[in-house]
Amino acid sequence: xxxxxxxxxxxxxxxxxxxxxxxxxxxxxxxxxxxxxxxxxxxxxxxxxxxxxxxxxxxxxxxxxxxxxxxxxxxxxxxxxxxxxxxxxxxxxxxxxxxxxxxxxxxxxxxxxxxxxxxxxxxxxxxxxxxxxxxxxxxxxxxxxxxxxxxxx
Amino acid sequence: xxxxxxxxxxxxxxxxxxxxxxxxxxxxxxxxxxxxxxxxxxxxxxxxxxxxxxxxxxxxxxxxxxxxxxxxxxxxxxxxxxxxxxxxxxxxxxxxxxxxxxxxxxxxxxxxxxxxxxxxxxxxxxxxxxxxxxxxxxxxxxxxxxxxxxxxxxxxxxxxxxxxxxxxxxxxxxxxxxxxxxxxxxxxxxxx
Numbered sequence: 001x002x003x004x005x006x007x008x009x010x011x012x013x014x015x016x017x018x019x020x021x022x023x024x025x026x027x028x029x030x031x032x033x034x035x036x037x038x039x040x041x042x043x044x045x046x047x048x049x050x051x052x053x054x055x056x057x058x059x060x061x062x063x064x065x066x067x068x069x070x071x072x073x074x075x076x077x078x079x080x081x082x083x084x085x086x087x088x089x090x091x092x093x094x095x096x097x098x099x100x101x102x103x104x105x106x107x108x109x110x111x112x113x114x115x116x117x118x119x120x121x122x123x124x125x126x127x128x129x130x131x132x133x134x135x136x137x138x139x140x141x142x143x144x145x146x147x148x149x150x151x152x153x
Numbered sequence: 154x155x156x157x158x159x160x161x162x163x164x165x166x167x168x169x170x171x172x173x174x175x176x177x178x179x180x181x182x183x184x185x186x187x188x189x190x191x192x193x194x195x196x197x198x199x200x201x202x203x204x205x206x207x208x209x210x211x212x213x214x215x216x217x218x219x220x221x222x223x224x225x226x227x228x229x230x231x232x233x234x235x236x237x238x239x240x241x242x243x244x245x246x247x248x249x250x251x252x253x254x255x256x257x258x259x260x261x262x263x264x265x266x267x268x269x270x271x272x273x274x275x276x277x278x279x280x281x282x283x284x285x286x287x288x289x290x291x292x293x294x295x296x297x298x299x300x301x302x303x304x305x306x307x308x309x310x311x312x313x314x315x316x317x318x319x320x321x322x323x324x325x326x327x328x329x330x331x332x333x334x335x336x337x338x339x340x341x342x343x344x345x
Binding site: 003006007008009016017020021023024025026027028029031032034035036037 | 192195196199200203204207208211216220223224227228231278279281282283285286301303304305306307309310311325328329332335336
């Protein structure tokens with residue numbers, strides 16, 4: 001038996017080994033392309049989520065600025081007709097105190113309601129944004145299916 | 154015998170040290186490139202090591218399952234490449250994955266699903282090849298793996314040693330003893 005031929009195919013070929021090589025060579029590995037999983041591109045999902053969040057926040061801020069409360073701003077307060085500033089009391093033109101209290105209470109209540117509404121809008125916007133991000137995250141975490149698992153078990 | 158086989162197949166044998174003293178293996182660069190996201194780098198590793206994995210599987214599982222398992226093993230390796238500590242040991246690492254996957258296959262698969270279909274080859278040559286493969290599969294683990302890599306995949310002894318991380322001496326012994334056993338078995342059957 002020629003061990004050199006078996007070892008590194010050098011030396012005198014062994015006819016039996018050559019015959020085995022010829023027969024078993026039919027089972028040799030045939031090159032096939034490897035199908036690697038495609039790399040996920042997270043950028044579009046993140047960009048969409050960020051855009052939605054920005055749009056919601058901007059919308060909420062804009063709504064808040066457009067509300068009647070906007071008149072209660074430093075500029076408005078500086079105006080002489082601003083009801084928050086108590087006019088100087090005079091004996092001839094003294095507004096009834098009771099009426100002032102009612103107007104103030106009404107205004108306070110309206111402000112509270114509007115603030116509450118703005119808060120609800122903001123919470124809703126954040127909730128929607130959070131949901132979008134969760135959905136995007138879940139999509140990115142989907143496990144890759146293992147091929148031919150049915151054959152293995 | 155089983156213990157001796159395990160020793161001969163130990164991928165932590167000194168062969169790895171022998172390899173590292175020579176020029177840095179091409180695998181080191183390819184593994185590094187693959188870890189940095191170079192898919193072509195991993196594709197080249199696949200090209201280099203697919204025959205090794207194919208041979209290891211062919212020595213253990215039915216031929217019909219081998220191609221799919223080769224793909225699965227490389228996909229697994231692609232995902233777990235970051236766990237490979239020594240880039241130069243890619244060969245022994247993927248060889249071990251292949252051996253473990255073959256063991257898993259037999260655990261999961263019922264004994265009835267065997268290689269009966271293999272015996273019905275498309276032609277006489279393939280039928281003969283399947284018969285010889287049966288004889289090789291009946292040999293001890295270490296022998297059948299090296300014999301398949303040598304006779305089926307066409308690797309030389311030094312190549313087998315380099316790819317699997319076994320020592321050259323171990324591979325030589327495995328080839329010699331395995332071939333002796335195979336000749337005996339072939340002698341008891343019809344012969345070639």
